[in-house]
Amino acid sequence: MFFNKKFLKYKSPFIILTLLLSYVLYIIQQDKNNHLRHIKIVASIESNDSSSIYLFKGSKELKISPLKSNQSITPKFSNNGDLIAYSTKIGNYFQIFIYDVLKDSNQQITFQSKDHLLPKWSPNDEKITFISIEKKNFNYSRTSNIGIYNRINKNYSEIDNNNFQDVFPVFIDNELIVFESGIESFGLFSYNLKTRLLKKLIFEPEISANGIPSVFKDYIFFEKSIDKQRENYNNAYIKLSDKKSLILLKKPARKTNTTPVISKNGNFLSYQYREKENENFKVIVDKVFYDDRVTVKKHLELKSKTDSYVYPLFSNNSKFIIFHNFKNIFVANLKGKITEINLDQKKIRSSRFMELWNFDIF
Numbered sequence: 001m002f003f004n005k006k007f008l009k010y011k012s013p014f015i016i017l018t019l020l021l022s023y024v025l026y027i028i029q030q031d032k033n034n035h036l037r038h039i040k041i042v043a044s045i046e047s048n049d050s051s052s053i054y055l056f057k058g059s060k061e062l063k064i065s066p067l068k069s070n071q072s073i074t075p076k077f078s079n080n081g082d083l084i085a086y087s088t089k090i091g092n093y094f095q096i097f098i099y100d101v102l103k104d105s106n107q108q109i110t111f112q113s114k115d116h117l118l119p120k121w122s123p124n125d126e127k128i129t130f131i132s133i134e135k136k137n138f139n140y141s142r143t144s145n146i147g148i149y150n151r152i153n154k155n156y157s158e159i160d161n162n163n164f165q166d167v168f169p170v171f172i173d174n175e176l177i178v179f180e181s182g183i184e185s186f187g188l189f190s191y192n193l194k195t196r197l198l199k200k201l202i203f204e205p206e207i208s209a210n211g212i213p214s215v216f217k218d219y220i221f222f223e224k225s226i227d228k229q230r231e232n233y234n235n236a237y238i239k240l241s242d243k244k245s246l247i248l249l250k251k252p253a254r255k256t257n258t259t260p261v262i263s264k265n266g267n268f269l270s271y272q273y274r275e276k277e278n279e280n281f282k283v284i285v286d287k288v289f290y291d292d293r294v295t296v297k298k299h300l301e302l303k304s305k306t307d308s309y310v311y312p313l314f315s316n317n318s319k320f321i322i323f324h325n326f327k328n329i330f331v332a333n334l335k336g337k338i339t340e341i342n343l344d345q346k347k348i349r350s351s352r353f354m355e356l357w358n359f360d361i362f
Helices: 007-009 013-036
Strands: 040-047 050-058 060-063 071-076 081-090 095-101 105-108 115-121 127-136 139-150 155-158 166-171 176-182 187-190 195-204 210-216 221-224 235-238 268-273 282-290 294-302 308-314 318-326 329-335 338-339 359-361
Touching: 040 071, 040 081, 040 166, 050 071, 060 139, 071 115, 071 359, 081 115, 081 127, 095 127, 115 166, 115 318, 127 166, 127 268, 139 176, 166 187, 166 210, 187 210, 235 294, 268 338, 282 318, 308 359, 318 359
Parallel strands: 095 115, 139 166
Antiparallel strands: 040 050, 040 359, 050 060, 071 081, 081 095, 095 105, 115 127, 127 139, 139 155, 166 176, 176 187, 187 195, 210 221, 221 235, 268 282, 282 294, 308 318, 318 329, 329 338
């Protein structure tokens, strides 16, 4: 200890209490730092009508997007955490860039006259899939495709599902992609890069809309509307081997999307939720059980008295959750301890068209 018996004998209780309090505050601060020491956060941060990609490691932050662009969005860590794919506006279009964390360098990988958004990595980090959107007179058309970039052979290709609007792609394995597709109502489709086989998984235009997939092994978790107006949503899942859509969330989230995400280890499902239209959103974490069918049990509820918490994501080790309140970024562990990330008077870019996740955690 930093004081001995002689010190205790001659110094006043006030000084001793002051030193003890300082020591306790030091331990609390160290514990807070340890809480974030082993994770990395990347986010699109707004400042003065521009947005840039920042990398946060512990108490350090680093701007990684190119200086020549004032709009950079939708970052995503590779599975090993050494690379970050993101979209940045070059001229009139958003292009995909890859930032190498170890080399502190950027590489542009798309050059087409289209917007490329929301990149996602294949499990082996050799491919990236994203939304590819054409513009007509600089307004978005009704159609979009799924783009794929192969980092090994530098090849760019696209999936076109019958002029549907194809969005929110995600890899199930290194060759199979699942994505949301439709026009007025949306469903889930899969595409095999090796066989070039396109399959309909669930498409019920007269009943409901289904989309924003998140995958664990051959389970696909997604949001499922319960009405034709597509205003109220349940969480649901499909197992690829049977393709039956089963609902997990019994009470729908009212007037909102749920945007469910499954943790990397498959043990937890998180989503934004509210039962009434005038309520703030809260982040729910459910424990997931795999038997004959998937069941869930509420594990954690993260909420604020004054703000909404939205768009949760899990860290790579499945021990932390990141979310925001449309201004600030927060990280929570699975015991419910919440830490706010210091953005130094800046704020996270608000979610806009096809920009549901403007941050990621590793």
